[in-house]
Amino acid sequence: MPSVKDTAKRQYARLLNRAADQLSGVNPPKEGWISVMRKALSMSAPELARRMGVTKPAIYQAERKEREGGITIHHLERLAEALGGRFVYAIVPSGSIDDMLDAQARRKAESVIHRASAHMALEQQSLTAQQIEDEIERLAAELRRKRPSDFWDNR
Numbered sequence: 001m002p003s004v005k006d007t008a009k010r011q012y013a014r015l016l017n018r019a020a021d022q023l024s025g026v027n028p029p030k031e032g033w034i035s036v037m038r039k040a041l042s043m044s045a046p047e048l049a050r051r052m053g054v055t056k057p058a059i060y061q062a063e064r065k066e067r068e069g070g071i072t073i074h075h076l077e078r079l080a081e082a083l084g085g086r087f088v089y090a091i092v093p094s095g096s097i098d099d100m101l102d103a104q105a106r107r108k109a110e111s112v113i114h115r116a117s118a119h120m121a122l123e124q125q126s127l128t129a130q131q132i133e134d135e136i137e138r139l140a141a142e143l144r145r146k147r148p149s150d151f152w153d154n155r
Helices: 004-023 033-040 045-052 056-068 073-082 097-122 129-146
Strands: none
Touching (some): 033 056, 033 073, 045 056, 045 073, 056 073
């Protein structure tokens, strides 16, 4: 019977996978979201500045900082509100959560098995390439299932 912790992990994975699917193909416009939203609304920088209670140069600076990746989340939230929109923030997986977990388990298993195989070779107890591959698959499945505390260590 699945534990509450396992159920929660599956729910988190579904949430992230769904968000990644919805956001796939959505990339920030070259000139930045602030500028695009402002221009779509036909709102000038001075008008946005007045709505925010800041100077016109502050708006242009915010647009530049957004393009350069140096704007704060708080500032983006304030700008979105002044533009009549909402700020959305997300960190989503590049692939599916399952694929990420499988890949990490395999990397970890390969590291462990190749180290062990090297030691065995020194003692003339080498495994065949197929035996090594079978052991990697077996250990990767175990690591994926148990997820030890060092699962994400790259050693």
